[in-house]
Amino acid sequence: MQNYQRLKQRQRAERDSYSQALAIRIHRALSWLDKAEQCDDDDSKFTFLWIAFNSAYAQDFEQRINFSEKGLYQEFLSKLVNIDEHNKLSSIVWSQYAGAIRLILSNEFILQAFWDYQSGRIPEDKWKDERSKAKVAANNALGNNDTSTVLAILFARLYTLRNQIIHGGATFGSSANRKQLRDCTFVLEQIVPTIIELMMDGKDELWGEPVYPLIDI
Template sequence: MLSFTNLKHRHRNERKGYSQALSTRVHRALSWLQKAEMCEDDDSKFTFLWIAFNSAYAQEFEQKVNFGERGLYQEFLTRLVELDSENLLSNIVWHNYSGAIRAVLNNEFVLESYWNYQSGRITEDQWKDARSKAKIVANTALGYNNTALVLSVVFSRLYTLRNQIIHGGSTFGSSVNRKQLRDCTIILEQILPVIIKVMMDSRNELWGDPVYPLIEK
């Protein structure tokens, strides 16, 4: 299993051959992956894993309020799946399909439209329609073995949980959201190291400059 230790060792050996942008992304992502691996609680582990993902992705998506079931990340995730010559991401998706991934896709508490309904921003009919459409997208992706689309849908659910935690919408250690938090953490802790590996495998690809560039003093 990929871990901070073996990925960091590889990065030290190869970083001279990376662009500055890629090396910065990988270095930052690995620092947060290391912190996540040190955590014993899922609240902290999930949060640090998400920061690691942001470090690798590093796009200005925080200002995008509205996003569909395909999520904010489909282009990035599709690219990763295409570059994943060992099919590690596909193996994770289909190995976990009957476990954590199915649980997340069937859990309405990590569906953004559910919270929009609870907050009064949409009607009950609109919520039910959104839930129905979400199931159709997820089932279509699963039915066609579309790894990139499954990941995109899953990440849109992870993003909902991320918002709950980062914006103070949940209580640390609460028993209320333990199931979805655990399932989401399981998925992210398996996928994140693979994302970093695929990016390192694809060092000749253009990953773009980080939103916050490295400042040398």
Template sequence: MDNEFILQAYWDYHAGRITEDSWKSERSKAKVAANKALSQNDTAKVLSILFSRLYTLRNQLIHGGATYLSSANRQQLKDCCGILEKLVPSIIEIMMDSADKIWGEAVYPLINNN
């Protein structure tokens, strides 16, 4: 969680969308929020922060400069893969145990084009 490369504000600064002071302020606020959530055992907030960071890394891989066999992003990629190895089976288990629940409307529903 303490890696600027998976904090969106860092990339917003480098893209010229925000100032250096803004990104550093966001980094400080993010650290405080993460530490507070961890200290209060606020699992929902911790996961929200974590998934936001994972999404930023995903965007770097899909839309950015990290490519197959490159050296860019390897440490954060390794860390995030380790986290996902633990989380994904639990998420699947929760979903399977709750198969009778309505999870909301599908964002990308099946479209029949006959």
């Protein structure tokens, strides 16, 4: 059974106990997860998985503040980790750190500092220093079982790839970004359904009003 089908069954059984804000977030996120699971190409799948994540997460301040390496998602991810009694997110990080996550953190083409260097905004040593610091921070966080920090650093890379695709900085089906797109999609396929599930687990938590609430006219 795909993640959407499993989670949708649970949502139908529990939705009357959700706050309106959470109900909207979960409903929207599941709709995009469903679409992502129907896709057979990574460009589309990654895009719809990101929309699913944003449907679950999006806050007003995200439209006004640029994402940083430290992570605007840190508070959200930390909240999920605290709810995660069975360490599902931690298990994903531990199982994939030596594989897909390590490859993502080592790929300069989804490090924003690399593109800042290419555009002449920072010197070469600056972007290389940013890459090294992020690797050290991720390794230290992993050693301290700080899952939320590892995820925040990871999501900084995912966000760069998201920008490349959404803002037309990549070609559909291009061979130039297949490696990072494949790795990032693989990781999102595991993380996004887990995030939705943890929000269901934390139905009594305050998740905030959706950025665009449902208006009944």
